[in-house]
Amino acid sequence: MEQNGRIAILLTPTVLFLIGLFLIPLLVMGLFSFREGSFGEAQTAFTLRHYAEFFANEAYLRLLGRSVVLSFGVSVLTVLFAFPVAYYLSFFAGDKKYVLLTIIIVPAWVSYLLRVLSWKVILGGSGALASFLSWLGLAQEGGTLLLFSPEAVVVTLLYVWVPFVALPIFAGLERIDKDLLEAAYDLGCNRLQTFWRVTLPLSLPGVLAGFLFVFIPTVGEYVTPALVGGPEGIMFGNIVRDQFLRALNWPMGALMSLAMLVVVLVPLFILSRFVRLSELAGL
Amino acid sequence: MPLALAGCGVDEDDPDVEADGQLLILEWSGYEATEYPQFYAPFTEKYANNLDEVVEYSFFADDAEALAKMQSDIGADLVHPCNSWWQLYVDNGLVQPLDTSRLSNWDKIQNDLAAMGQFNGQQYFVPWEWGYESMLVRADLVEELPDAWLDLWDPQYAGHVAIWDSAETNYVLTALALGFDPWNATAEQEAQIEQKLIELKPNLLTYWSDYTEAYDLPASGDAWIVAGAWQDAYAYLESDGYEVVYVQPEEGRLGWVCGFGLSANSGDLDLAYEFLDAAIADESMAALANEYWYGPANTASLPLIDAYVVDFMDLDEVDTLTERTVLYRPLTEAQRIARTTLWxxxxxSP
Amino acid sequence: MKRSISLGSTYFWLLAIFLYLPIFLLVLFSFNDAESLRFPLSGFTVRWYQALLEAGELLQAAGNSIIVGVWSSLLATILGTMAAIAVVRYEFPGKQLLLVVAALPLVIPSVVIGVALLILFRQLVDVELSLLTVGLGHVVINIPIVMLIVAARLAGFPTNLEEAAMDLGCTYWGALRRVTLPICLPALFAAFLTAFTTSVDEYAMSVFLVGTDATLPIYMYSQLRFPRKLPIIVALGSIILVLSIGVILFSEWLRRRDAVGEVSEPDV
Incomplete structure (x- = not known):
């Protein structure tokens, strides 16, 4: 009984806050996808018109698919880049590990916009990378190298996300009982086998958490694609934003967001068959 | 007297003019009365004492954002949208008809522009500034200057064209390139516009979305042609020593007009009218034109404007503006959604 | 062993260069005597920093962001920590549902949350848009972040610590305050900092919730309209970077100083 009281006290403020300022507005937003228009009388008329329109538009569906693929690629790459660093910090960096970890994270404190603008400077035709390469004789003067392409989006997002992903992976590795590794050595495993059979499986929750940290928001990303993506690097988030901010077509914007939510939740759901969600949170 | 009272917390009989009321203006950034007092000279001089209390701002970066905020009634007294959105404000009852007799400078507003602010036989908007949208070209990088919107599709510019990420602009310029009426296109013509825009992709470097890009893309040489660019981007590049040309396309430059609307539930009409009248005063409009190279709605301000701005903008030929320029027109909600969907x-599309 | 250390540290420093190069460029451009961020450099100047001192609106926006960041992150840290304690320590009906709901703000594009909250504040209840509404929005997206970080730490130490404290005469809340919170302090600090960072950089949602006072990102994006003001913003970014590094060095110094006193902590 006493315990129920404690749970109630601990949970009530957060639950009330989330219901009032998140769930209710979100439901209202979800209902918008069935509405005729954004304002006035059109708000009260219900319709499935937007659903028909959305699923009839092949270009929209194609872009959604492409964005999921691109987000997936970015997430995998980011994990691959971040894992060795987290591994090094956790196992080999000794007492310096927190300082070094902080070094990795500080760049994330500079405004996102400024960091993306800086990448524009690096990747541009007369930019830093192009000048450097032409100085080396590897590229010709004046060619637009990487900027305004899907690749530029991948590089920039990779840059933005690496610090955020290193963190959960590092936390996951830190939780591994180092005695287990000793035990594996004692049982005759070499370093590679130990990594493969012990470290990696145990670090998986952290890796998955890092993966989702990137994958989920990247599907809805629009600032980076707009600034460095060019015609081929546009993502689904850009047209969702257009529907909300340019057309004021809130019903379609709400529907597109729902579509995005579904494609994000499906992999999450599949994952949850293998890993308990709460494990991802480190519980 | 003010000096003697300066130390007191409350000073109730201050002899200087201080407005009782307060205006909340929904505005683009770059027009703040506190930062650019010269744009509203009579008003800002009169209330110089407590200007930052008299005028408060809420900013928007996009016309759609301004309309959404007005729909949600954020309590603005004045709003500064552009003319293709004006009809929606009137239809949704967000602005009230103006009593132009309360504006001493009203008669100096150019007639064609004033007419654009009229709906249902009443004046709803005070046109304030206008400008062009055209092709900004790095003349030293192209072999041949484009002279029509259709030239954007010319393969000789492949990979070096940047167009504005604007459904409205691209729809209109493509309609013009195809010879259609941008405000009365048939469904079949719309399908052609969509197809034509998809065909532009091989020529595109990128879509530009903000002014800084309109400047940086041609400055870096990455883009040779920036379509939809405003004349002040040209002015900046020119003054920085770049060899640029601001094209007068065969089909005509595009043109926009923006202006002030008075919110339907504005709390302080006297102050709002005073502000509006100050904004269209000769010296205010001239200051705006000199700062940003924008066309002033008040043509009596011309003598106060720098000669090269008058010349470049053809301000002395403003009577023919509507004939030689394709000015944007009000769009209904359905039209706007259709154009955004198309874009x-x-x-x-691949 | 030695070889892998050098391999690891080589990789670490390469990655660090990758992460710092763009930022180094920004600092470089903040002293460059040209309006656009582009090579070649035109000469050294401190005029952007001088202009920054006079950019009242920009500094005010930065101040607003700090205020909103501090209180919204504090609130998010308190709410998120309480929920995290309940979730880690107790089983109760609807726990999985709560976890999913609490994680949703991470999954939903922040534009959507922004519009949803705009509708709530302006059409369902009558709340003026202000820094308060922006901050409340930031709390929504920061609660899951705080929960994740704090829960991870809580899960790492056994429940019986609290029980032991209660056996020694503490009430449950006393045990939380005297035992649990001190142990979680680094996590609370990390959670607060992460929430603060998110809040100070949040744009997509804030656009819809901001009233007459702009936050820093809102102001910065609006200034993209004026190419000539970009370097001033870059100068501000450079200062923020230097300050951040200062804060980190300071907290590292604090940590080392404290570390002397808590050598035996793991054996508690």
Whole structure:
């Protein structure tokens, strides 16, 4: 009984806050996808018109698919880049590990916009990378190298996300009982086998958490694609934003967001068959 | 007297003019009375004492954002949208008809522009500034200057054209390039516009979305042609020593007009009218034109404007503006959604 | 062993260069005597920093962001920590549902949350848009972040610590305050900092919730309209970077100083 009281006290403020300022507005937003228009009388008329329109538009569906693929690629790459660093910090960096970890994270404190603008400077035709390469004789003067392409989006997002992903992976590795590794050595495993059979499986929750940290928001990303993506690097988030901010077509914007939510939740759901969600949170 | 009272917390009989009321203006950034007092000279001089209390701002970066905020009634007294959105404000009852007799400078507003602010036989908007949208070209990088909107599709510019990420602009310029009426296109013509825009992709470097890009893209040489660019981007590049040309396309430059609307539930009409009248005063409009190279709605301000701005903008030929320029027109909600859908479909297509 | 250390540290420093190069460029451009961020450099100047001192609106926006960041992150840290304690320590009906709901703000594009909250504040209840509404929005997206970080730490130490404290005469809340919170302090600090960072950089949602006072990102994006003001913003970014590094060095110094006193902590 006493315990129920404690749970109630601990949970009530957060639950009330989330219901009032998140769930209710979100439901209202979800209902918008069935509405005729954004304002006035059109708000009260219900319709499935937007659903028909959305699923009839092949270009929209194609872009959604492409964005999921691109987000997936970015997430995998980011994990691959971040894992060795987290591994090094956790196992080999000794007492310096927190300082070094902080070094990795500080760049994330500079405004996102400024960091993306800086990448524009690096990747541009007369930019830093192009000048450097032409100085080396590897590229010709004046060619637009990487900027305004899907690749530029991948590089920039990779840059933005690496610090955020290193963190959960590092936390996951830190939780591994180092005695287990000793035990594996004692049982005759070499370093590679130990990594493969012990470290990696145990670090998986952290890796998955890092993966989702990137994958989920990247599907809805629009600032980076707009600034460095060019015609081929546009993502689904850009047209969702257009529907909300340019057309004021809130019903379609709400529907597109729902579509995005579904494609994000499906992999999450599949994952949850293998890993308990709460494990991802480190519980 | 003010000096003697300066130390007191409350000073109730201050002899200087201080407005009782307060205006909340929904505005683009770059027009703040506190930062650019010269744009509203009579008003800002009169209330110089407590200007930052008299005028408060809420900013928007996009016309759609301004309309959404007005729909949600954020309590603005004045709003500064552009003319293709004006009809929606009137239809949704967000602005009230103006009593132009309360504006001493009203008669100096150019007639064609004033007419654009009229709906249902009443004046709803005070046109304030106008400008062009055209092709900004790095003349030293192209072999041949484009002279029509259709030239954007010319393969000789492949990979070096940047167009504005604007459904409205791209729809209109493509309609013009195809010889259609941008405000009365048939469904079949719309399908052609969509197809034509998809065909532009091989020529595109990128879509530009903000002014800084309109400047940086041609400055870096990455883009040779920036379509939809405003004349002040040209002015900046020119003054920085770049060899640029601001094209007068065969089909005509595009043109926009923006202006002030008075919110339907404005709390302080006297102050709002005073502000509006100050904004269209000769010296205010001239200051705006000199700062940003914008066309002033008040043509009596011309003598106060720098000669090269008058010359470049053809301010002395403003009577023919509507004939030689394709000015944007009010769009209904359905039209706006249709154009955005068309443009988003283009962007989403391979 | 030695070889892998050098391999690891080589990789670490390469990655660090990758992460710092763009930022180094920004600092470089903040002293460059040209309006656009582009090579070649035109000469050294401190005029952007001088202009920054006079950019009242920009500094005010930065101040607003700090205020909103501090209180919204504090609130998010308190709410998120309480929920995290309940979730880690107790089983109760609807726990999985709560976890999913609490994680949703991470999954939903922040534009959507922004519009949803705009509708709530302006059409369902009558709340003026202000820094308060922006901050409340930031709390929504920061609660899951705080929960994740704090829960991870809580899960790492056994429940019986609290029980032991209660056996020694503490009430449950006393045990939380005297035992649990001190142990979680680094996590609370990390959670607060992460929430603060998110809040100070949040744009997509804030656009819809901001009233007459702009936050820093809102102001910065609006200034993209004026190419000539970009370097001033870059100068501000450079200062923020230097300050951040200062804060980190300071907290590292604090940590080392404290570390002397808590050598035996793991054996508690």
């Amino acid at each position: 988003d479909t283009v962007k989403a």
